[in-house]
Amino acid sequence: MARSSASRTGGSARRGGTTHHASRGHGPLTPYLFILPAFAIYGAFLLFPLARSAQFSLFAWDTVSPAVFVGFDNYLDLARDDVLRSSFGHAFVLIFFYAVLPLGVGLVLAAILNRAKVRGMAFFRTVVFLPQVIAMVVVAVAWTRLYATDGSINALLDLVGLGEWSRAWLGDYLFALPAVGLIGSWVETGLVTILLLAGMGRTPQDLYEAARLDGAGAVREFFAITLPSVRGEIAVALTLTIVAALKTFDLIYMTTRGGPGNSTTVPSYQVYYQAFQLGQVGTAAAIGVTLTALIFGINAGLTHLADRATS
Template sequence: MSAGTTTGGDRSRRGRLAERYRRRAPGEPRAVGYLYILPALIVYAVVLLFPFGQSVWLSFLHWDGLTRASYAGFSNYTQLFTDPDLRGAFWHAIVLLIFYSVIPVCIGLLLAAAMSRIRVRGMTFFRAVLFLPQVVAMVVSGVAWRAILAPDGLLNSVLRGIGLGSLARTWLGSYTFALPSVGTIGAWVGMGLCMVLFLAGAQRIPKELYEAARIDGAGAIREFFAVTLPGLRLEISVALTLTMISGLKNFDVVYVTTSGGPGTATTVPAYELYQRAFQTNQVGSAGAIGVALTVLIFLVTLLIGRLVEGKGEGKRA
């Protein structure tokens, strides 16, 4: 009787253990998993989190980088709204998002839709040429475009050669055309990335959807909006995120082409940060610009993710 009771108790205990194991989430114990990623977390903290925390601390100080610092409170952050140069820099960054993000995404969608429907020889070479700006450093692209947009550069020479000399401009030296010219460089660089992303996404869209759309009498335009565009929702999210981050943190193209000029017509937050930190010795103000730019990029990324996630849930519903 005692042995039977003991055996029954062991079975009951084993049953409870087995039930607890079945209820446990996959991958438990999770503490072991954290040990695997601990080296990467340490590197991430040292390389990124610690410098960012130091920038946050410096943003609350008045400091020229050499002498003793004094506490500034939130004055460096209020300066972001009261200083016309800083307001203009953030406004220029928002304008550049049209060139760095909206235009490349739209052109990439059109190119991907056309390439997925048309089969011609040399298409691989054409894709490689469009993607080439992605493998070239932005500084190199900026220097090349500075030569193209120079007063005696290729663009003006072509305009004069075809009888449109009246359209020739000092593109990078004009208060009106300098910012769009810088934005054109960003659009040229980002277009190939968007196209490759969308082409890869178009290949996973089931062909049956296109066939069903054609049976329903859909033309090329309706097929694009009814099948291709919804099928590329995730790729569009990735493209918007990458291109918007690139546009907001833009520095190198502005530095090598216009240096923020003429005047302050092409200044952007990252360039203002550089100027204040290393040229005018306003380290606290530069820290505030860096923190504000980081928060802005985070909010933009979060907003894009929320919008895409919301559309995905609505579609599944």
């Protein structure tokens, strides 16, 4: 009887030892094996092309003749060439229309809707978000028609007695870039508004009730409660919209092709133009690498500011 009990005890110990030994078989590298497939895809389709672009940026190559190593001359051309330099300036102008303006309008809209508790909010959110789900090519074609000399915008100006302001908006050196930027504002405002509404919806209503008991008005509530509660959403909205502004290509290609002259050219369009129109692959790669570094730097800065604001 004692031998049987010892046998059971020994068997249990052996099973426990085996189980313990098996659990110890999962080493510190085991978690990385699970993410290896995803990282392999990420590296194949993003990191490897980026590394190749950085390599191409050090050469003068037209895809036909042998590549000639030129070092950082392609990057120096970005600083020396007025057209390439101005394209980055135009991208920063678009940041105002894609990010700053939609953020201001979105904050006002979201605050009003959140305070007023408008009926039919689901329908409103669908309508406001609709530009995000429409292909940018369709958006560009529609707005090109609106901006035409015989389009709806000039017709509206004539109707209200401002016919002297009528013009070919996308063909005007002064107004072409703001006209394209306003299309971006129309597209991004819905996204920003929905993000801010989601953040405001999570704000405890007790805070608003306490503020009203203290005699705070709508403006005081906005700056004291609403705005601090959506700092995280503001950071996300700015990140998404700034990236959208810097990588704009399809809208420029479909509306102005960088014209009139070079008044609306942007880095993304210059990558296409330099590589496929002029055959200067090295310059195009240098623009792409510079734009990638710029986007990464801005995103890192926004993330740092957001972390400090929420800590």
